[in-house]
Amino acid sequence: MGKNKKRKVPVDLDQELELSFTGFTNSGEGVGRVEGFAVFVPYTIPGDRGRVRIKEVKKNFARGELVDLLEEGPGRIEPVCPVYGYCGGCQLQHVDYKRQLELKTQLVKDAITRIGGFPADLVREIKGAAKIWNYRNRGQFPLAHNGSNQIGFFKAGSHQLVPIENCFLQHEKINQLLEVARSYLSRLKGNNLKHLVFKVSPETEKTMAVFVTQNENFPEGEEFALFLREQVPDLASIVQNINPKPYGPVLGRKSRVIWGEESLEDKMNDLEFSVSAESFTQVNPEQTKILYKEALEAAGLTGKETVIDAYCGIGTITLLLARQAKMVYGIEFIPEAIEDARENAEKNRIGNVDFVVGKVEEVLPRMAAKEIRTEVIVVDPPRKGCEPEVLQAMAEMGPERIVYVSCNPATLARDLKLLAGQGYEPKYVQPVDMFPQTHHVETVVLMSKIEKQA
Ligand SMILES: C[S@@+](CC[C@H](N)C(=O)[O-])C[C@H]1O[C@@H](n2cnc3c(N)ncnc32)[C@H](O)[C@@H]1O
Structure with a gap:
């Protein structure tokens, strides 16, 4: 093809077509091709064949959604989570673990x-x-305040909240904290509380709760903290973190301890570690x-x-x-x-x-x-x-x-x-x-x- 000759895009917005998937991308989408032109479709894997609706068309690729799965690629299984495909957390629950590793x-x-x-x-x-569920030691849960207070995860690529009751990837103690926090949400006034972050050390069995607020003014935090402490005995630390930015990293640069220890005590091999609210650790x-x-x-x-x-x-x-x-x-x-x-x-x-x-x-x-x-x-x-x-x-x-x-x-x-x-x-x-x-x-x-x- 000549250098200046534009390549014709062979798909149109909202078009439905059948695709065989042969590749898999770094962001977890299956890749099918129309006359060599790549179409990325979430929740598909190589070996799948499906009916796809085109949702986005760019110069060099298009993105579609799976409308109907016609043939299953090797390793396909039923996902366990009721919000799989809605919440943006997992991309491979529909694939058995052996195949996940191959991909x-x-x-x-x-x-x-x-x-x-x-x-x-x-x-x-x-x-x-060895452990493919409940392995995460940190959960970051956004809140939405649309009439009632809700907690969950954001839908992939959006700030639309998908309410959840628990998460199959989170450590059991984080799910326990989530459940207790959910039961308190109706008592919260205003919309200052943006995220709840829970951390756990599986080694010391201690947990930390972080209330991420838009500004410092969060008087209800004391009562909420008291409620969590009463319900969750191994809670070691409750921190308020202030993050005025609407987008970007969940945690801001300013924190204050509401109750308990300043950091979470953790262990790895024979080393001991203190982890403060803002610090990164592997999950x-x-x-x-x-x-x-x-x-x-x-x-x-x-x-x-x-x-x-x-x-x-x-x-x-x-x-x-x-x-x-x-x-x-x-x-x-x-x-x-x-x-x-x-x-x-x-x-x-x-x-x-x-x-x-x-x-x-x-x-x-x-x-x-x-x-x-x-x-x-x-x-x-x-x-x-x-x-x-x-x-x-x-x-x-x-x-x-x-x-x-x-x-x-x-x-x-x-x-x-x-x-x-x-x-x-x-x-x-x-x-x-x-x-x-x-x-x-x-x-x-x-x-x-x-x-x-x-
Ligand atoms: C993937 S984490 C690795 C942390 C650590 N090695 C571990 O295993 O826990 C990356 C770290 O780099 C820090 N970081 C990100 N960008 C940085 C930069 N430009 N300069 C210095 N540190 C940065 C983050 O705060 C985070 O702690």
């Missing part, structure tokens, strides 16, 4: 080959989860142990190395690395998380760590400019991956190994390709399933510095 492995392979340009056989067998504690073991093995430490743990959160990976390294620097931009990290180092009597508050894309270039020597850099960025400045600074610092922990195969593969252009090569790619029933997949990659020929 996720393929997602990683597709990204590594198509975006990264690396061979597929770098990708190792995925580490599946699947059992699989986190496997993920961190992989990251640690990839780091290949002997006790002599200086290591950087970028995007360190409350310092979980940092402290594990520190026990096998000479010195570890953690970098994280949430000050409360760094406070937790410092407290956690002290609590576990680990002295060979230093934590820096700041954006990795600003701190790492400064470290590179100071010619700080480091043998290993671990990065665990959010879904958007590393900023180009971070990749550039890593290449300048020239560690022997870069361990990349990622929750998004597409940005991972993009960043690996850039690192490969800077003298690094991927040794292996290890997917870990941290999020059964969803399309999300975590991956650990070991990148090694290519030795220059003399």
